Amino acid sequence: MAKKIAVETTINGEETVFLCEPRQTLLEALRDNLGMIGSKEGCGNGNCGACNVILDGVLVNSCLVLAPEIEGRSIVTIEGIAEGGALHPLQQKFLEHASLQCGICTPGFIVSAKALLDDNSAPSEHDVRLWLAGNLCRCTGYDKIVRAVLDVAENDA
Amino acid sequence: MQAFDFVAPTSVDEAISALAAGGATARPLSGGTDLIAQLQEGRLALDTVVDLKRIPELMAISVSGDGMTLGASASCHSINNYQAIRDAYPALIDSTHLIGGTQIQGRASLGGNLCNSSPAADSIPNLIAHSVTCHIAGPNGRRSVAVEDFCTAPGRNVLENGEFLVALEFPTPPANFGAAYLRFIPRNEMDIAVVGAGASVVLSDDKSTIQSGRVSIGAVAPTPLFVQEAGDALAGQPVSEETLAKAADLAKAAARPISDMRGTIAQRTHLSGVLTQRALRIAIDRARGTQTVDELGRLNGHG
Numbered sequence: 001m002a003k004k005i006a007v008e009t010t011i012n013g014e015e016t017v018f019l020c021e022p023r024q025t026l027l028e029a030l031r032d033n034l035g036m037i038g039s040k041e042g043c044g045n046g047n048c049g050a051c052n053v054i055l056d057g058v059l060v061n062s063c064l065v066l067a068p069e070i071e072g073r074s075i076v077t078i079e080g081i082a083e084g085g086a087l088h089p090l091q092q093k094f095l096e097h098a099s100l101q102c103g104i105c106t107p108g109f110i111v112s113a114k115a116l117l118d119d120n121s122a123p124s125e126h127d128v129r130l131w132l133a134g135n136l137c138r139c140t141g142y143d144k145i146v147r148a149v150l151d152v153a154e155n156d157a
Numbered sequence: 158m159q160a161f162d163f164v165a166p167t168s169v170d171e172a173i174s175a176l177a178a179g180g181a182t183a184r185p186l187s188g189g190t191d192l193i194a195q196l197q198e199g200r201l202a203l204d205t206v207v208d209l210k211r212i213p214e215l216m217a218i219s220v221s222g223d224g225m226t227l228g229a230s231a232s233c234h235s236i237n238n239y240q241a242i243r244d245a246y247p248a249l250i251d252s253t254h255l256i257g258g259t260q261i262q263g264r265a266s267l268g269g270n271l272c273n274s275s276p277a278a279d280s281i282p283n284l285i286a287h288s289v290t291c292h293i294a295g296p297n298g299r300r301s302v303a304v305e306d307f308c309t310a311p312g313r314n315v316l317e318n319g320e321f322l323v324a325l326e327f328p329t330p331p332a333n334f335g336a337a338y339l340r341f342i343p344r345n346e347m348d349i350a351v352v353g354a355g356a357s358v359v360l361s362d363d364k365s366t367i368q369s370g371r372v373s374i375g376a377v378a379p380t381p382l383f384v385q386e387a388g389d390a391l392a393g394q395p396v397s398e399e400t401l402a403k404a405a406d407l408a409k410a411a412a413r414p415i416s417d418m419r420g421t422i423a424q425r426t427h428l429s430g431v432l433t434q435r436a437l438r439i440a441i442d443r444a445r446g447t448q449t450v451d452e453l454g455r456l457n458g459h460g
Contacts, residue, residue, distance in 0.1 A: 005163065022163035022206070025193070045194045046261060047347075058234050058263040064193045065264070066186070068163045069208060112259065133346035134258020 009070045011036075012080025020067040027051045029067035030077060038078035038107050042136065049135035050108040052115075053077045059115040061134075078107035081114055089155065090114060093148040101139035109135050113149045123153055158196050165208040169215075169294050169323060172207055176319045177296050179205030185321045187215070187230035188264035190257065191273040214323060215268075220245055225327040229268025237262065246327060247443065248336035248357070249287065252280040255340065258347050268322045274308045277376035281308065282355030283338040285373035285383050286440075287327050295320030305373070305383035333360040333368075335444030337436040340375075341428050350376045351420040354408070354432035358391065360444045367391045370437070372404060374429050376419075377412035384411045387433065401437045408433035 004019045011034070020029045027044075030036045030053075042050035044063050051062040054076040062077075081088045090110050093099070100106045109132065116123060116131045123131070128149045129142075137145065162179075166172040176183050183205035186192055195201040209215045215230040220241040227236070233253035236242055243250055256265050256279050270280040271291070281304070289304040296319045304325070308314050316322070336357035342348035353375035359368045370391030375381040387407040394400040414425035 021160060023158040023160050023196075025158075025197075045197055046190055046257070049258070049260060052260050055263070058232070059260045060263045061190075061260045063197075064189050064261075066163060066189065066193065066206065066208075068165070069189075069210070071165070115259070130346065131259050134260050 005068050007068055007071050009072065010074040012076055018067075022066065022068050024067045025063050026053070026065040026067050026070060026075075027062040030062060033067075036077055036079055039111075040104050040107055042104060042108070047134075047136065048105070048108070049112060049132075050105050052108040052111045052135070054111060054115050054118075057118070059112055076111070076114075078111055081110055088114070089152045090117070090149065093151045094145070097144045097148040097151065099140060099144040099148040105135060105137040105139075109137065109145055113145075113152075116149070117153060121153065123149075125150060128153075159199070159202050161196075161203045162205045163208065164205065165211045167211045167213075169212060172209060172212060172321065173294060173296055173319065175205065175207045176321065179207065181318060183207060185209050185272075187266040187269040187272075188232055189269075190261050190265045191269060209321065217324075218242070222329060224329045227267060227325045227327070229272075229322040229324055230266045231268075233262035233265050233267070236267070245330065246287065246336075248338060248355075248440070249283060249327075251338040252283040255279055255346075267325060271304070271307060271325075272314060272316065272322055274310075274312050274314045274380070276308075276311055276378060276380055277350045277353065278381060279338070279340060279350060279353055279375070281381040282353050282373035282375045283336070284325065284355075285381065286336045286338070286355035286357040286371050288357075288371065290326040291322055292324045292326060293320050294323045299323070301326075305381075308380035310379050331359050333362065333364060333444050334358070335360075335440040335442065337439035337443065339432045339436045339439070341432060349419065352376050352412075352414075352425050352428035352432055353381075354429065354436045356433060356436035356440045358437065358440045358444055360396065360441065364445050365396055367394050367396055367400065367441075370404065370440075372408055372433055372437070374408050374412060374433065377414040377425050377429050382411055384408045384433075387411070391437075396441055401434045404437060405430040405434035 040050040042048035046061045046064045053062045164175045186208045209230045215228045217228040236253045267280045270278045284304045291302045338355045340350040340353035355373045358370045370388040372384045372387035387404040409430035412429040
């Protein structure tokens, strides 16, 4: 059994140290070691996007990152999206557009959409659909999700 | 996942030592989009994972008058956002924009795509069209291999135990050079190629004659194929549909696909010709300066 490693990192702006086994994914470390259960495991192999986090400004699947890889890096998870107790506009618009049903995919969609708007504050519908192609939702049919993201983008513009 | 040790060396020499110490059950890690998925599924059991992404040479991108050197672990995301690459090697973006979705591109590297050595890898026909050289490091020093000679079988390549890919070197595109990569999938995004085709041409100064060409097709053989005879058939020929059709026929003849869940032998053979001809048309348009990467994005289902 490999020894546990202490990982020093920044999560949602806070410097954090946690212990993990090298074989743990970032998703497992977030959920099982840190109790941050907002990031969901859908497929566990990079197909569904439910576990997406932003790693040094870049959208990634946390199930395809090993926890020790984030030593010295900075990540943003779904828990870091709300702005000081107030819902982020994306979260608010997801509610208004009823962009979720079972909710398992929602954290991943919100994080992905946040990364999109950080990259491009005025995306077209095509941009939104292409960017979110790696996030799977079995409930909504996607349209309400796309509408919510576009609504935020328009309000920002 | 089964337990393993994790090391993150900061130099090529340290990585060579770490891989040597780990022996046959050590593997290098870049973006992890193949390796970690294989570990998760139990298809691979390792004792040591050597993360290469802390090694500056593996992450470096340099574009100059002497060509381009891409660190093997640089992500598709970093390539997509590198303006000098978009300017000098726009066709490369055809591949880096369609490997997985946004979050896969955030991690996946061209070096990893090559070392995973899937016959359907979306970057390899493109790298072959661009005449890329692979720089390898290992316990016996450094060596270089032409990219068309890198893959040897599905999931296998020329890397010996303890060796890893350090960088991909692209020659400076000659004047009037253009390239393109196209793949066929039954959906718009997020799928594995039924067939892929990479092509490049160098046109004469008046842009009416093809001086030289390169054609490569993927997912139609145990490895991505370099169809040298198709490129040879283009050399010295006028830019015409007839010329392109000849090259496409040679690509079709070179394809030796299997039938599987993604496509049949007949469909893949047919597509080898169609995609070769279309990729050549785009390569020619680009060599003439009449097509941009964004327009091609639409052809690949991005518009």
